[in-house]
Amino acid sequence: MNTERSRGRPLPPLVRSTLAVLLAVMLVALLGPGLSPNDGVDARFDRILSPPSLDGAHYFGTDDLGRDLFVRTLEGTRMTLLVALVASVVSLVIGVLYGATAGFIGGRIDAVMMRFVDSLYAMPFIFLVILLMVVFEQNFLLIFVAIGAVNWLDMARIVRGQTLSLKEREFVAAARLIGVPTGRIILRHIAPNLLGIVLVYLTLTIPQAILFESFLSFLGLGLQEPDASLGTLVAGGVSTLETAPWVLLIPSSILFILLLAFNFLGDGLRDATDVRARRSPSS
Amino acid sequence: MSGLEVEDLCIHYGDTTVVDRVSFAVDAGQSVGLVGESGSGKSQTALAILGLLPDNARVSGAVRFAGEELLGGGEAHLRRFRSRRIAMVFQDPALALNPYLSVGRQLAEVLKAHRLSNGGPLRRRIVAALERVGLPDAERQFDRYPHELSGGMRQRVMLAAALLDEPELLIADEPTTALDVTVQAQILDLLDSLRDEMALLLITHDLGVVAGHCERMLVLDQGRLIEADDTLSVFRAPSHARTRELLDASRGSVGAVADVPEPRRIALNVNSLEVSYSLSRGQTLFAVREFGLSLDAGETLAIVGESGSGKSSLARAVAGLVNPTNGKIDFRGEPLPAGTSARPLNRKRAIQLVFQDPAGSLSPTLKVHDILEEPLAIHEPRLEADARRRRIFDVAADVGLDDALLDRYPHELSGGQAQRVAIARALVLEPDLLICDEAVAALDGRVQNAVLELLKSAQARTGLAMLFISHDLSVVERLAHRVLVMYLGRVVESGPASQVFSAPAHPYTRALLAAVPRPDPLNPGGKAVLSGEAPSALTPPSGCVFRSRCAYAEARCGEQVPPAESVAADNNRHVAACLRLHDPELNGPVSAPPAERR
Known part of the structure; x- marks a missing residue:
């Protein structure tokens, strides 16, 4: 498992096309709202629930308060991506440091650290989040914390397992024999070999974070009006499903595309970095 | 036809x-x-x-x-x-057997798949099939799982399965x-x-x-x-x-083994070394016991033994990758601390190890050049960039690595090239002792010879001492000055290579030599003198560890650990540990090839 093997080789077409889709969505989400003449908070009761049209640049129509859905959806996408990114980075940093430390030190410290992870796993996070929301009131930061707190556990376990097996590999023993100090062993001989799996896992964490944020928002525990994420938009669209299906369908389609793209990207990267998958037959 | x-x-x-x-x-x-x-x-x-x-x-x-x-x-x-x-058996019986099915069930599957299950009670037929392939205690093996069997027994099970249908x-x-x-x-x-x-x-x-x-x-x-x-x-x-x-x-068209340079200087001295591992349930596995050896500069000592004999544990203990539980290792007359972290940098530099799996011992994310540079960066940080580059190119040339390969990653190398890199990495530090743990076992014949040649020329050039661990006697023959035969963690025989190969004294050494297949259709070797496999090192036999497989074992062999004795009175370099060493019966028939070969 390492990224060096794929250096110099073109990425698989699936990975390249999903990357293109993701970049396009991000670009539109970043630039789109500024290009539109409308803004997302402007409630206009004369155009409640109007269907998508070029008229007035309401490409995605309007919602039940007459706000422009195009701008709101793009802002929601931006928010969703931001939440996902921050949550993933939080889980990456905590998870990799925690897992690599536990794996490399090993022994009793490893046992204590991993039992702590196990006990966190045992906590019912949805209830915990509900509790947090009730106690601290609804807080934007809290969503990051909650999602990051769930995701780093998986990352820590994966990194620890990988470190444990890398530590026993002969090239690490060879480095020890040469006299390479521990810090340098971790940096030069272990970390680069973790990179592949961490990268893959990160791209698989992002859709989880997106989904979790949407789920919280859908339950009304996430972002609050007038802020929007794809989750709150989907939640808002449910009530008008029969009269104005686009209010639900457009943000959910974007959510669907995003999730699919990240999952494809993760799978594609996993295949691309898996050494065994690309080994040629030998007799 | x-x-x-x-x-x-x-x-x-x-x-x-x-x-x-x-x-x-x-x-x-x-x-x-x-x-x-x-x-x-x-x-x-x-x-x-x-x-x-x-x-x-x-x-x-x-x-x-x-x-x-x-x-x-x-x-x-x-x-x-x-x-x-048409039936087929594969190289690795451990991979070809389903770990979740007992031996009997696996064979029953074959019978059922071929709709042969109505030829008498299944169990009896399967036990008969297992007996046919010489599986000891076939009745009991029926209910055991693949991981409970040794490699040889698994291959017998595979054969039994393959032969069920009389292909x-x-x-x-x-x-x-x-x-x-x-x-x-x-x-x-x-x-x-x-x-x-x-x-x-x-x-x-x-x-x-x-x-x-x-x-x-x-x-x-x-x-x-x-x-x-x-x-x-x-x-x-x-x-x-x-x-x-x-x-x-x-x-083995490798040139003759050069003499050890005079005057002799002791490089390595190991005394009553013990390496043990504590397992679960309070068990202790003694991998190496009461082990001693001495090795001179410029000399190659081969440690020979089957899997489980403790030869790799010995190599790792000397290298410092495992801490011995007892005993003393002296290096050039000074005691060597156990474990790499306790050794001073110049000691680490002096002792290098080449592993069996060349690809596995090279960091997959580093280029060959960086792999060879790292030891210099650690041990000679003051070396200027130019001098460092020259050293890398020199050592690469010494081991026959093309300059173009320096820019490659390990996975882009063949097995032989990768092993050359591993050897170059060890040699760039100019060590005094090189430990080779099955260093050529994974290589093809021709490449094997080239690597052996390379090791020999490195020895001739720098006078390093070599501890060569191998299960392959035909390789050892081409390289070693002295041979030491291990069985279940103990030394059973040691002596100058020429003497051990021409006149093996211990029954185990003889059986081992007889079992080596020789590329000669008229005298092919490969004789199965021993039956069964070595017992687990967890439960070694009392007294002489070899007695459970020895054709000459007597009651007293179980009571006393045989001391190492000179094989001939006038030669104290060739020693063996057998109570019946000087017994005429022992020195009779087995050393001559048995006549009943097909």
Whole structure:
């Protein structure tokens, strides 16, 4: 498992096309709202629930308060991506440091650290989040914390397992024999070999974070009006499903595309970095 | 002529041709050896016969069995042949057996799949099949799981499964490569005795195996069949230059072993060393016990033994990768601290180790150049960039690495190249002691010779002492000044290589030497003198550890650990640990080759 093997080789077409889709969505989400003449908070009761049209640049129509859905959806996408990114980075940093430390030190410290992870796993996070929301009131930061707190556990376990097996590999023993100090062993001989799996896992964490944020928002525990994420938009669209299906369908389609793209990207990267998958037959 | 006929067989993966127009025949009842180096396409050929190649392989040509075409007939058609008429056993029996099924259940599956289950009680027939392949205590093995069996026993189970249906042809793909040499001899003998009317296609890289067990041999080289003739004729007069190279490599055309430089300086001295591992349930495994050796500068000492003899634990203890539980290691007259972290930097520099798996011992994310540079960066940080680069290029040239390879990653190297890099990394520090732990075991014959040559020339140049750990006696013969034979963690015999090989004293050494297959059809070696396999190091026999497999064991062997004694009164360099060392009976029949060989 390492990224060096794929250096110099073109990425698989699936990975390249999903990357293109993701970049396009991000670009539109970043630039789109500024290009539109409308803004997302402007409630206009004369155009409640109007269907998508070029008229007035309401490409995605309007919602039940007459706000422009195009701008709101793009802002929601931006928010969703931001939440996902921050949550993933939080889980990456905590998870990799925690897992690599536990794996490399090993022994009793490893046992204590991993039992702590196990006990966190045992906590019912949805209830915990509900509790947090009730106690601290609804807080934007809290969503990051909650999602990051769930995701780093998986990352820590994966990194620890990988470190444990890398530590026993002969090239690490060879480095020890040469006299390479521990810090340098971790940096030069272990970390680069973790990179592949961490990268893959990160791209698989992002859709989880997106989904979790949407789920919280859908339950009304996430972002609050007038802020929007794809989750709150989907939640808002449910009530008008029969009269104005686009209010639900457009943000959910974007959510669907995003999730699919990240999952494809993760799978594609996993295949691309898996050494065994690309080994040629030998007799 | 109703056997197997292969005609113009070609196998392609994409643009790569793996097997190129190969034609041969295996007549009914014949035993044919298919030999070649790794990558020559021999396994691919075997897999193609039974339609077992991966989906992305393109196969063309014809494979006929008893006149019926096998290629392109589809799964259902092939199933009529697989294991009913053509059976196959693979190299690694641990991978070929389902770990979740007991031995009996696995064989029952075969019987059921072939709708043969109505020929009497299943259990009795399976036990009979297991007895036929010489599995000891077959009744009890029926309910055991693969992980409870040793490698040799697993291969016997695989054979039993393959032979359940009385196939007309058995394809054996490196069936003994994963086994110890004494077990290999047993399995090959068993194959011979089971053959009766069955034809055998034996795929192997070991020409010694072919010499002893095959009437005809086929030689593959880069996917092409370059030789097909009687085994005897091929060995006597190979028609193709590459065959000659292979034969030479197997006979070990490495130059003579140079003398140890005088005056002698002691490099390494190990005294009453003990390495043990504590396992769960309070058990302790003694990998190395009461072990002693001494090694001079410029000398090569080979440590020989089967798997589980503790030779790797010894290597790792000396290198500092395992902490010995007892004993003393002196290096150039000074005590050596246990464990690498306790050793000063200049001591680490002086002792280097080359591992068995060349690819596994090189960091996959570093280029060859960086791998060779790292030791210099640690030990000679003041070295200027120019001087450092020169050192790297020099050592690369010394081990025969092309400059262009310095820019590659380990996975872009062949096994031989990777092992050269590993050796270069060890040599760039100019160590005083080089430990080679099965350093050539994973390499093909020709590459093996080249690496041995390389080690010898490095020794001649720098006068380093070498501790050469190996299970392969034919390799040791070409390299070592002295040999030390280990069995279950103890030394059973040691002495100058020439004496140990020409006049082995301990019954175990003799059995080991007799079991080595020799690439000579008239005197093929590979004799199964020992039965069974070494007992677990967890429960070694009392007294002499070898007595449970020794034909000469007496009651007193169980009471006393035999001391090391001189084999001949006037020679204190050749010693063996056997209570009956000077017993005339022991020195009688076994040293001469037994006459009852088939």
